[in-house]
Amino acid sequence: MMTLRCRHRPHRSPLLCFWLVLLLVVIAVLFMDPLFRDASRHAAIARHAPTAGHRWPAPADLELLVDSRDQGGEGGFRAPAFLRDDQLLVAPSSAPAERRGSGVAARDGRRRGEVEPRAGLSSLAGKAAGRATTSGEAAARRRAFDEAISEGISFHRRPPESRPAACLSQQYNTSLPTATVVVCFHDEAWSTLLRTIHSVLDTAPARHLREVLLVDDCSERGHLKTPLSKYVSKLKGVRLIRSARRLGVVGCRVLGAARALGDVLVFLDSHCECQQGWLEPLLERIAGDRSRVVSPVMDVIDGRTFRYNATRDLIRGVFDWKLDFHWEVLPKQKDPLKTVEPIRSPALAGVLAIDRQFFQKIGAYDPGMVLWGVENIELSIRVWLCGGSMEVIPCSRVGHLEQFHPSFTLPDDDTVEKNKIRVAETWLDAYKNIFYKRNTVAFFIWQSESSNCTERVKLQKMLGCKNFQWYLSNVHQDLYIPQDRQGFSGEARLTFYSVLSRHCEMNSLKEVRWGPMGQLCFDAKGDRVVLSQSDLLSLFPHQNGQIVHLLTEKCIEAVKTERKGLFLRPCSSDPRQQWHFEQLVDPRRS
Template sequence: MTRAPQGEKNSRRGFDEKAYLSSKVLKAGEDPYRQHAFNQLESDKLSSDRPIRDTRHYRCTSVRYDTDLPATSLIITFHNEARSTLLRTVKSVLNRTPPSLIQEIILVDDFSSDPEDCQLLTKIPKVKCLRNTRREGLIRSRVRGAEVATADVLTFLDSHCEVNSEWLQPMLQRVKEDYTRVVSPIIDVISLDNFAYLAASADLRGGFDWSLHFKWEQIPIEQKMSRTDPTQSIRTPVIAGGIFVIDKSWFNHLGKYDTQMDIWGGENFELSFRVWMCGGSLEIVPCSRVGHVFRKRHPYDFPEGNALTYIKNTKRTAEVWMDEYKQYYYEARPSAIGKSFGSVADRVEQRRKLNCKSFQWYLENVYPELKIPEKELIPGVIKQGGNCLESRAQDTTGNTLAGMGNCKGTVNNPPVTQEWVFSDPLIRQQDKCLSITSFSTGSQITLEACNQKDGRQ
């Protein structure tokens, strides 16, 4: 179990925790899920210093970190968060992090109903409060927090988290060794019903489908086989986005966040594509564990509605970063077609200035597991006058030859030997593809095993 060191508790005497929490308790009979989409009653019952189980692999306890790791500015944005949950997030950071590594904790209050939710917490040492004068959403709030941060490294954290033992050191170590790395912890689960702290699998990474829907997925088998050390970092195509560490100058150099995105959603794809395609990398650090309350719905309003906001944000991502592959986004999310998404000219220019790689590079080098959807292939015949292309007997080397012969059957029902499928850029018959034997005049046409990278096909 990880507990709070005594000395830390005594340094918060100016803060009246009892008064802070008791002014926001639930009324008798009130639905504990209504306001925050988690069981506030259970959160309020728990101590703000509650011990949690150390969920790391046992080998993490023997990993040594540099003694001169850089300090970080923590940025926590929130809108009408439950006080007990927000306070537990802040105190878990102070209790389980060496004080020398915390430059400051910047709370960005995104225009909550009660300004004191944030203000009163500034009586805790190192806690600062920024309040938005109108609702800005997570993305613009995080940028505002990052702009006032004084440390060289930024740590973004959600407002309903509890950090675990030695959570920060492994991430700072990775960023210190290479400032272009953007690193995330394994995100454990805090139950939205009873606030039990549950260990997450160490074999997962971030993935997505063509509709830009985030999902946790198993590490590819080859990657799993090559990982002899369970403390080793896991390359991830995308991060969940709620909790990560990034060098501040790298964050600024890459263009921070797309501040035309609203409220929440899609920003993790935009940041992930940008990091990978513009010279950085993303990884999950298994020796860092942070618990997070995963909710089933958003407890707050989206000015344009949840679905429309998500479409606008992901559409901006697709238009700037996905090149010709954005067609698969629109096929998977047809409701995005024709929806407004604002101007992306400045983000396109930013990408050009940074000389970023193509989305094809990303698919080939970072996420080859994301398969390009195959179009429904309709077979047909290839005619020249009254003749049709057909496959013939094998030659002496065992290759099946192809040539022109009299058309047989009907156009809709040709014989198997004259039926071809156009599978761009290949012409297939069953599992073989048309191929030339050489690039010289008079070359024979044969059927060989399909290979998209073979120029003869």
């Protein structure tokens, strides 16, 4: 029988092979047909996708810009190779959405016994943890804040009331413009991102909140893929879009603004907690003047303990001559009504609200900026110079997580400085010399690399913007304008070593000012030389290489003993009293 089967096998093999091949073809057709249909559908959508700056069509309740990693993991569907990496694949979600009422109703529902989700990773996110970034990257990200503590905190925790008492009786118009809250994120922790989303949903009145628009800036962590899509699909009024390439804060927010449906854009970071009543005062100020850009008072969430620390002072945003942003504390107001008045602010941080049409009219964010850094300062200067204004609203409070270090990486160490150069070249006019003298790194980058700001300069002229002198005279009058006299400005040095490495200046008023803002001056406290913001400052003329305290006629001497510092000593030929100002850069600009 064995011989017989072997003898007849050649006659049976072609028929068997035929049926096997036919079966494989049927299986291949059944398997590949959905993929081809999906690919053709996505390609058709991509061909009709408008570029940035154009209005997108009204989307479905949830829109997902599909990423290959959301389609069955690493071996799943890949985006068509012919798509440019800045094109986005769009697919509507068919998942049912929960009904969401006002924030009060949501909290009342939990009081009636509904299960309140905790901030720990859901089972979906837990299963996806294996697809996250490498352990080294995860460890570095955990060091940005204590993620374990964050995971034990409810998504719905209510921060302690931090508004001035007079805010609690404020009444707001019921016909305010609607808001799109844009939250951009890249590899954000599950707990902090979801707490941000729920804090908006729990506190913003539904009649004013058009949507929460999440923009995924090409995240790699597993829980931000399918688990987040499934979670968000159950939240009414929340949409998720994804970028197929890294955009950074600037590009990500411009994308969100282009897809927004609300009248007002509210840009939030992905690790914030909103106070009750935070949205209404922002919308009311914009309703009164659509060219106003407004910001809540930023409270601080400690990255180590997640304790919510209220900001008790009145503050405004400013920047120094190195183009670094600071919050500046203002004098206390005795009148309670004064504590709730909007505060004119020379600059704002990244959390702000702006009319959507005004945002587009003045040029959105500068597309020439890379990823992150000083985009808020550039926007602030442009708003003021091109017809708008900026305010901090004391009755609006939002907590922001203070991280140990930034939870992102930049393509190179000079990225922020290059962004600053764009601000200086576009908006500072002749005052950019002051910037370059205080930012040596930026000066040498400017010398070695060209920065093409032609398009932004054209925008400036098209909008009829004012010059930077107007800004200094009308908006930031308190910003000290250095004189930078030759030989009396730069790094203060002795003949044998540098003592004051930050920029110092001795002006014609015989003041010695220190730092990029020039707000701190040399003063005398006993025999010690200190930095002071007092109006009654000591005068220090510069004579024969010595800095003399005019009142006591003693000279500043650098002491390196146990009382290390600068002291007033009888004038002598001691080399520790011989000072000169070394100008590190000399940006001669036309």
